[in-house]
Amino acid sequence: MGLLAFFRRSQPTANVAKERLRIIVAQERTARGGPDYLPTLRRELMEVIRKYINVDPEAVQINLEKEDGHEVLEFSVALPEKGKA
Amino acid sequence: MTEIIVVTSGKGGVGKTTTSASVACGLARRGKRVAVIDFDIGLRNLDLIMGCERRVVYDFVNVIQGDCTLKQALIKDKRIETLFVLAASQTRDKDALSMEGVRKVFDELIADGFEYIICDSPAGIEKGAHLAMYYADRAIVVVNPEVSSVRDSDRILGLLSSKTQRAEKGEEKVKEHLLLTRYSPRRVATGEMMSVGDVKEILGLDVIGVIPESPDVLSASNAGTPVILNDQSDVSRAYEDAVGRLLGDTLPLRFLEEPKKGFLARMFGG
Numbered sequence: 508m509g510l511l512a513f514f515r516r517s518q519p520t521a522n523v524a525k526e527r528l529r530i531i532v533a534q535e536r537t538a539r540g541g542p543d544y545l546p547t548l549r550r551e552l553m554e555v556i557r558k559y560i561n562v563d564p565e566a567v568q569i570n571l572e573k574e575d576g577h578e579v580l581e582f583s584v585a586l587p588e589k590g591k592a
Numbered sequence: 593m594t595e596i597i598v599v600t601s602g603k604g605g606v607g608k609t610t611t612s613a614s615v616a617c618g619l620a621r622r623g624k625r626v627a628v629i630d631f632d633i634g635l636r637n638l639d640l641i642m643g644c645e646r647r648v649v650y651d652f653v654n655v656i657q658g659d660c661t662l663k664q665a666l667i668k669d670k671r672i673e674t675l676f677v678l679a680a681s682q683t684r685d686k687d688a689l690s691m692e693g694v695r696k697v698f699d700e701l702i703a704d705g706f707e708y709i710i711c712d713s714p715a716g717i718e719k720g721a722h723l724a725m726y727y728a729d730r731a732i733v734v735v736n737p738e739v740s741s742v743r744d745s746d747r748i749l750g751l752l753s754s755k756t757q758r759a760e761k762g763e764e765k766v767k768e769h770l771l772l773t774r775y776s777p778r779r780v781a782t783g784e785m786m787s788v789g790d791v792k793e794i795l796g797l798d799v800i801g802v803i804p805e806s807p808d809v810l811s812a813s814n815a816g817t818p819v820i821l822n823d824q825s826d827v828s829r830a831y832e833d834a835v836g837r838l839l840g841d842t843l844p845l846r847f848l849e850e851p852k853k854g855f856l857a858r859m860f861g862g
Binding site (some may be wrong): 518519520521522525527528531532535536539568577 | 739740742743746747772780783784785786787790793794795835
């Protein structure tokens with residue numbers, strides 16, 4: 508690496524890439540095996556929640572977990588801190 | 593016994609055709625009888641990378657439609673005795689390839705004693721990509737250490753486990769391998785690029801090869817000589833290793849670290 512390049516060094520962003528991919532890939536894998544209505548369900552649930560609470564779309568997680576013999580639809584909403592909503 | 597290998601990725605421009613050409617050459621150089629087929633109907637390119645573009649008379653679609661025999665359409669490589677190329681058609685008709693047509697060509701290749709059929713998939717998840725993977729026994733998923741490529745290849749993994757003949761018939765699943773291309777050990781060391789370990793962890797695949805970023809790849813495609821045939825290049829050595837692993841060799845990954853530079857080179861760049 509030359510002197511100039513040393514001062515113009517790029518940001519180490521590989522960790523950010525990895526973390527974002529870890530989340531989105533996990534989310535897309537859940538949706539993949541699951542029924543087609545999951546995205547619509549997620550959207551409609553979001554609309555209902557947002558009638559009452561102003562939550563960020565990223566704060567809503569919907570997961571379909573397969574455990575031996577039965578499936579669990581897990582839905583979690585991280586509520587905003589008091590005063591910010 | 594014939595093994596059908598699809599080279600796929602989802603995203604375009606990551607090195608599928610470069611990989612198909614080099615893996616096919618690598619297998620053929622070891623004496624295997626290999627056919628490498630371009631599935632990118634409408635956007636033929638494997639012929640250029642293989643350096644046989646002026647010898648294409650008949651293509652894949654011609655064979656399927658019965659305009660010629662398979663023997664007439666297979667282009668025999670001038671460098672390696674046991675290597676044959678089947679070019680993609682330049683037709684704009686996306687339905688020119690059919691499941692039955694592909695099966696017919698594969699059956700004929702199998703009957704003819706080919707040991708490996710390498711399917712160079714088009715980018716995307718449309719019909720061409722689907723047909724390229726449908727009959728596969730193995731898949732080489734080509735990935736750049738970059739967010740969109742990694743995400744797209746995960747989509748492809750989903751399709752491999754649901755939209756292939758093996759998946760539909762409930763047979764043993766398609767063997768999937770990760771091949772990282774355009775890998776820059778220097779940028780990995782500075783934290784600018786995801787490492788082979790990172791990508792492996794996200795996708796959960798075994799790594800069949802890591803191909804370093806190199807100007808040799810462009811030179812090779814300029815010349816129409818698959819890069820594996822450039823014995824001076826690290827890229828060639830990395831592809832040779834990948835071919836060895838495909839055949840069951842256990843080899844440590846190479847070229848994961850930046851070659852050491854002298855003091856002057858480090859101070860003044862280069």
